Amino acid sequence: MNKKRIAVMGAAGYTGGELIRLLSLHEKVEIVKATSRSNCGKKVSDVHRNLQGFTDLCFTDEPVETIPEDTDLVFLALPHSIPMNVVPELMDRTRMIDLSGDYRLADVNVYHKYYREHASPHLIDRFVYGLTEFNRSDIKKAENVANPGCFPTGSLLALGPLARENMLSGNVVIDAKTGSSGSGATPGPGAHHPERSADLRAYKVLEHQHQPEIEQELRRYNQGDFDLTFVTHSVPLVRGIFITAYVFTDEKLPHDELCGIYQKYYGEEKFVRMVDQARCNVVKNTNFCDISLHSSGKKVVITAALDNLVKGASGTAVQNMNLMLNFPETEALMHPGAYP
Amino acid sequence: MNKKRIAVMGAAGYTGGELIRLLSLHEKVEIVKATSRSNCGKKVSDVHRNLQGFTDLCFTDEPVETIPEDTDLVFLALPHSIPMNVVPELMDRTRMIDLSGDYRLADVNVYHKYYREHASPHLIDRFVYGLTEFNRSDIKKAENVANPGCFPTGSLLALGPLARENMLSGNVVIDAKTGSSGSGATPGPGAHHPERSADLRAYKVLEHQHQPEIEQELRRYNQGDFDLTFVTHSVPLVRGIFITAYVFTDEKLPHDELCGIYQKYYGEEKFVRMVDQARCNVVKNTNFCDISLHSSGKKVVITAALDNLVKGASGTAVQNMNLMLNFPETEALMHPGAYP
Amino acid sequence: MNKKRIAVMGAAGYTGGELIRLLSLHEKVEIVKATSRSNCGKKVSDVHRNLQGFTDLCFTDEPVETIPEDTDLVFLALPHSIPMNVVPELMDRTRMIDLSGDYRLADVNVYHKYYREHASPHLIDRFVYGLTEFNRSDIKKAENVANPGCFPTGSLLALGPLARENMLSGNVVIDAKTGSSGSGATPGPGAHHPERSADLRAYKVLEHQHQPEIEQELRRYNQGDFDLTFVTHSVPLVRGIFITAYVFTDEKLPHDELCGIYQKYYGEEKFVRMVDQARCNVVKNTNFCDISLHSSGKKVVITAALDNLVKGASGTAVQNMNLMLNFPETEALMHPGAYP
């Protein structure tokens, strides 16, 4: 069988590097193009040093015209607000998986508020929201997928089953923690080692752009009203998102029943594991999201741990690609993490 | 003036070490005894290496009878459940500040549930709860102080002003994060470097022994009912507690008004600083608790950062000693942290 | 083809866990037994949480008699001094790869000095020293392999080419640094997170048990005399060994010539990469040893970075197993690390 031809735009960042790493483990695809404006001409393995010996690719420049006509799928691993200018030119020429926030929000006004003015709002509805575990059948048929944000991935996997059962009401609190790789490969004050490595702080409190994304998706399932509070924290991890979600149910919810609900939605899932204690260390470098359930009376606490660069970005993107190109869903993704 | 004579029991642990460090900066006291069963005979500075050159003390064994009669104050930096056997023998012989949980909970049944059977419940009401900022006048007159737990210190400083204004109602959520030094100086799986340093996990979810302590103190002030949810997390910091508290008020609360409430209670406080962004890195090794306020409509998010070994334990203990012995409250405690 | 049957003794430690992880990626073997005295009866994936979903094995107790007769190869991932009592019973019944130091030192008196009295010295010469890159042909024919120590692996890969060219003379200095996972899975003061994570210290200075192992192997190749100085340091990494080796040559050595020597020995090696700058972060979780060369006049500095649990232990062990069982040498080992 001929390998499918894949391009990665914005391939020099961390999610770009992870895409190339995962695709290098994939037997049914080949990367035909990896673009990077700032690293144009350099060997991919000179930037992603872990790939030394695994790829001979060089970064090319980024004009969309250079994406070959016969490319089967393009990953857009570009910064927010870049894809909205690139997508119009690629639309209908190739399949796309966009890892930015540009096509996740159905309401363009919300995008305006949390990001900036949108350059191609008419194309938003050409994208399917790519949370694999809840949108599998749509993704399989999709030409274009808006890959979820890292916090939304963990938050939605944590709360999705309750939303599907319409059990969210009143206050829903998501206390989210993230490692430094979520800030990307470009050095900046928030990820400066001397300041980050003994620090913990909240940021963008009540103003994070992932809040409307989470809310949009939860409301897709949960019919009743609820009030979401979402706060993000920087912690001194490199890889990892940890979600602590607090739900207050209308009726007492026996723990067995709670577990049954999650079993119902995740019993067959390959990359969601129900565990006693979700831990970032256990899922790092993997496509797993580990989830733990705790409850008492009408109080439910769900914790979820995932790797922001894999399950929170590039891993889910490859999982979606597998669906879109009709490959086994776990291809290139089913490896245990190294511990410790 | 003669220096006051101080003893530290359980002086080989981390809080013991911090007590000796802080007291070595104190011009009005001298340490006459530092006990440690397991390090009996060793030089203090051979265990607390940072104190090389600052003290000639050696650890002595722990029988209570060996505490000199003329000791002005004893710090009990012993593990939970030890003080309740030591306190009866010291009662009325000397002032005591107990850093364990043994005399914090007014209701002995709650102690039974979260700790174990209490050996001297009749003495619980001989202790004043030592949250300096809210109990100052009682502490000044106290013979015995039950020093607050590390999580309660941060949680109560974060929520105390709202409780005093009777503004807690409905759901109150405290999402707490702690560094590894909170586990103490004895090596164990939870603080094993290979496993802790890239990990984040929740533990004792909905079952932590600090929950009833926090609740007891909040209810002392807040007349109306509320429902507290408290979850603790291990993060890869060494020093630091970070509290994210979520409150939902009955009425919309303008941000200015919120700030005014905290200003009212903390405007004169030396060790509580209202800041834009509370950060663990900024308060490490200090007696400060930094607090930030965020709000939107009826939603209030308060964050607090403190050093668990200083403001969360030994620093507050020295602050209380200063009050009890009629010294300036800031003596030995007013130093800027080193940053980064 | 039938899968080869593999047993792992001491499977609950970090090297045991890594063996099981790597073997789970191996298509030509199956693990028939994983022993652990302290975790006997537990599921392997309850101890090595990263393996949840990847193995159904349970730990069994450790009596040697329970190792099935038809086992093709046994990995001994036991603490030093245990294998010397186990090996006699397994000898000639099955192939063995011992990851401890028990059968590495040809001179039993040296073992006595650095470890303890040896229980089965007559079997030492039944083991081949398992540094794959230099002993490949012997390992292929071996029934029993003594897998190298972590520091020796890095030190010998760094210095081996010069030793083979008989270029070591005068002072040879190895300044070695190791992460905390080298201390094993049992918590102890040296790897206690509060103390390790901001620390750097030298330990066992001039007395480390790996010194005679390194010296023995270097002298096997280097005919002339030299004086080796070896100092080990604890650094706040989890995984990683970094070797800085200093060599002073008799004659000026042009840099090109130096590179040529390393190219000669490593040009065909799959797991040794000559790079501009060896870095622990790049090789973590992989079987690669990255090596960089620096020189000036008669002065040569070689740096080497490897993962102590993989290339420094379990990875090399699997590489040796592949040779012994006539599999492709890279089977289960050729994966890029995740970065960052």
Added chain:
Amino acid sequence: MNKKRIAVMGAAGYTGGELIRLLSLHEKVEIVKATSRSNCGKKVSDVHRNLQGFTDLCFTDEPVETIPEDTDLVFLALPHSIPMNVVPELMDRTRMIDLSGDYRLADVNVYHKYYREHASPHLIDRFVYGLTEFNRSDIKKAENVANPGCFPTGSLLALGPLARENMLSGNVVIDAKTGSSGSGATPGPGAHHPERSADLRAYKVLEHQHQPEIEQELRRYNQGDFDLTFVTHSVPLVRGIFITAYVFTDEKLPHDELCGIYQKYYGEEKFVRMVDQARCNVVKNTNFCDISLHSSGKKVVITAALDNLVKGASGTAVQNMNLMLNFPETEALMHPGAYP
């Protein structure tokens, strides 16, 4: 007594912040000016958050003319190559302590080679090299001091006593390790948290600008010839320099004799402590340099641990100021570190 008037130029960096922190503990000086081009106008405590409540200073712009005439001493905490343009204008107007490398190297050609062209080479001999422990009497009389680099401070304290005894000969190897704060407050790839926190690498191998500085000072004392090899490493500490120095003596050197030599030079020193095991964790945030001695036959290994921002920069600078202004040498500097 009137307080001495101090200015800090380049006060927004890490060494600037540490100078202000230490000077805020000093009872005999006041800071009259803190300059920063990029933070001009901002409050000092908005940049150095640890100083909230400890200073009301604002950063001012940097023209030298604005340094008041009656300033008693100016600290130049500016980047390399800036002071050489500033110093000419301040010369003879005020005392100066320069923390950069601009006036440390007596031979301007060496400066050219390792830094760049020098703008004011005629003023180099107006500066005294500020290694307090060896140059105390000259510093006391000095108008201008070139404060030592961080690596030279540790290296010279480690090797100085042997140099003074003329015992360096043949190969002398310094393997140096540094934390990330040595890279300064400006974010860059080398100190990017995702890449630094699990990394260890050598850098500027055999080319570091501190090599000639170390060599110059050692040769000032050691009459015989020796060959210095100096390699620096980045380690995932924030604060800390660790020096491992290897010396090979001509004659066997009994350990007692070795200890006697160090006792001779450091017995009276307040900030150099001879310890069993030098450790970065123990000296962080302090002005101490801890030194350990190891030897065997003709082989000597000296390890030294210090905080690069304090003893390796601002602490030594304040120590020198104390000498220059005739204050007690330990003023503002004699505090135990916090551990862990």
